[in-house]
Amino acid sequence: MAGRFWREAASLMVVGRAANANSKIPKEGFELLFLKRNEKSSFLPNSYVFPGGVSEPSDFSEEWFDVFKKCGYEPSSLLKEFRTNAPPPMMYSNKTYPIIPEIGFRIGATREAFEECGLLITHHFPFKTLDKVELGKWQKNVHQDASQFVVMFQELGGCPGIWDLHEWISWLTPTHLSRRFDTAFFITFMEKIPNIFADDKEVVDVKVVSPSEIMKQWHSGAINLPPPQIYEVSRLLSIDSYDDLEKFARERGKKGMDHYFPVKIFTKNGFVSCLPGDDLYPEKPDYTGEQAQLVVQESIEELRGLALNHHRMEMKEHNVKLFVNITPKYGHISVKNAMEIMSQL
Known part of the structure; x- marks a missing residue:
């Protein structure tokens, strides 16, 4: 059904440890990254969303096998590590590409995060930071052509940090809307979310805020949040510790993606x-x-x-x-x- 009625996508919930994580103030142990979509966007204009976008065939290309092999990971070991006994979500069953969907959608989520806001999640990457000019060049290349993401790793080394992404949930856009997406949501953690700037094209604003703060802003009418973001942030309001959430996400991610x-x-x-x-x-x-x-x-x-x-x-x-x-x-x-x-x- 995918293709005729909707497109498949991947989204990334980026969680960072809050600066005041050691305080006793509830709901402030971690922060989330939100990007505001341009008002001219064809989908969810003016809304604050998690980084993400449409999956591309290049996310499932067999070229990734060589990228991972250079980092010491054989296809068989990747299959064993990411394929679980949990019932697969509907969107996983639609893929017949060389790269299994558990990995391909993770690649797509990391690619979109890099493309939209320059956040690069990697393993074995030889450069702790890229020169801003070099980073901007690759970000522009990937934005124009998704297949450049694998080319970047072929030339620079390393591989996408798919091990840092944990399965969370998948949402399919309701019917009777002009644009529909079946989106795999992953969650990832970092001690500090780096400074991210809007490009004033696709992304016009950036927020790094606690779940309670983003919900306050939404309740007051100051910002727009789509229903999946409202729901998923609501889950997080019952957890107030970065470490507790990371442990939960890591263990729960192996149980299945509803x-x-x-x-x-x-x-x-x-x-x-x-x-x-x-x-x-x-x-x-x-x-x-x-x-x-x-x-x-x-x-x-x-x-x-x-x-x-x-x-x-x-x-x-x-x-x-x-x-x-x-x-x-x-x-x-x-x-x-x-x-x-x-x-x-």
């Missing part, structure tokens, strides 16, 4: 975006958008009362609320307690 496809139900006073596990989530979701949109006569509140198991986002104009009382799959963090925190922000 797939969230929101199904919209339009009510008389807004709409509900249902997720898997909700009592109102359809047994056979309409992934292609060929069916009519779901419309009911009840209000959002009345619809909530018709279900015992909630996994949904309720939206009235710009007011968004999460209601989750299910246990997430694959040992993931629930946003139940996080919503209680958010209500106090």
Whole structure:
């Protein structure tokens, strides 16, 4: 189905240790990197998002085998390390390229982070830092041609730091939108997020902020956050330690990557975006958008009362609320307690 109805993408949640991580102030142990998309962007204009973008065939090219071999990694060892017994998400089953999807999507996420904001995550890279001119040259080359990412490592050495990326979740854009993406979200950690500057083209602003601060800004209406960012940041509100989050992400990432496809139900006073596990989530979701949109006569509140198991986002104009009382799959963090925190922000 991918290709006709949506494109596949990869996104990277970059977590840095906060400067005041040793303080006793809750929710300030780590920070996240957000990039603001240009107002002219064809997808999510003016929104703050995690670095990421569309996957390219070059992310799955067999040329990467030589890059990894020069760093001491054979294809068989990579397969053994990244292929787990966890059920693969739908987007992994669509790939038949030489590089397995567990690696190819990680390469795509690192490439997009470099392309969008110059953040280069590597292993065995011979240069701790590149000259700004040299870095800018390669960033421009990769922006113009994604296949230049592998060329950069062929010429400079090293390889993408795929070991530093842990599987987190995948989100498929709802139906009846002009542009749709099935996006694999990965999470990575660094002691300090380096200084990153907007290029005033694709990216017009950069924020490195704690989960609580970005949610405060969103609640006040100062910034736009897309639903996946709202949901995923909400998970993080229940963790206040950089070390705890890193340990959790590293261990949980081996258990599987769940797939969230929101199904919209339009009510008389807004709409509900249902997720898997909700009592109102359809047994056979309409992934292609060929069916009519779901419309009911009840209000959002009345619809909530018709279900015992909630996994949904309720939206009235710009007011968004999460209601989750299910246990997430694959040992993931629930946003139940996080919503209680958010209500106090």
